[in-house]
Amino acid sequence: MKLLTALALTLTCALANAGTLDSPEGPVILTVSGAIENTNGDGVAQFDKAMLEELQQRTTETTTPWHEGVVKFEGPLGRALLDAVGAKGENMEVTAINDYASNVPVADFYDHEVILALKADGKYMRVRDKGPLFIIYPFDENPDLKSEVIHNRSVWQIKSIDIQ
Template sequence: MRRAAFALLVALVLLLPLSAPSRADGPVVLTVTGAIEKTNRGPFEPFSDVLFATLQESFEKAYALTLDDLGALPQQTVEVGYPNWPGPVTVTGPTLASVLDLVGATGSQVLVQAVDGYAPAFKIDEVRAGTFVLATAQGDEPLALGGRGPVWLVFPAGSYAGQTAEDDSGLAWAVFHLKITAGE
């Protein structure tokens, strides 16, 4: 009986890495929900997911990412500036498209939600064709909460249909949630 229990325990330990994607250590800074194929956390829990509850967001499945997870993806450095800014900034982070690929996004639209509730939506086709970066650093410094971080969606002017060179709307700072939907 002990051998059977031990064999079962060994089998479970060996199969555990196959049952869920691994996640780096550290606090979760970005959660992806909606039309995704890969998950690594359970559904919405009102007490633990208080920001989601406050913003009236819930989900059945999700993929949670730490800064280490985002740093493990291929990094892109981009210089971005708009006329109403004091000057251009150089930021680094994974592309939004690489995060969509990581989670197996199957929808046609991504809602990028910031902690203040601001939530611009983009067509996934435009995201894949453009340079949408989930910046985690400006220069050599990590982006801080209270500034524009820890995750800031940035992209050059003209990255999506209808965006003008002066229009910096859609650049969401303090991003914590990506929601993949079928769109309109």
């Protein structure tokens, strides 16, 4: 009997640690899959714009190789997204709408103030403007981030992230 009680308690605790996210009410713009604990679909976490805006936000004003001058980017912190889904991996495969994919270390989102930019200069980014989501590192805050490796991790038109 004690064994059954202990097993039931262990299972209950495991289920309590895994969470369910709210379901998106608007169009899904990001799907997170892989090694995650919190879902709202069949093993995935789907986010609409409103859900992403509920995460901790940051504004980053920086130059990029893809824009003229300083641009003011706004969006959720990458680490806030990882925390929301209960990410348990060390790497992410970030895929764009055109199926371009880049491997991004999870550590980048914790070591730097990386955002998933929804807005550029106060306007939501459309697909033609590299939206709806664009990984933005704080390039001007840390000169070491101005490298080809980091630029290749700065995926735009993101549609999915697979935590590995």
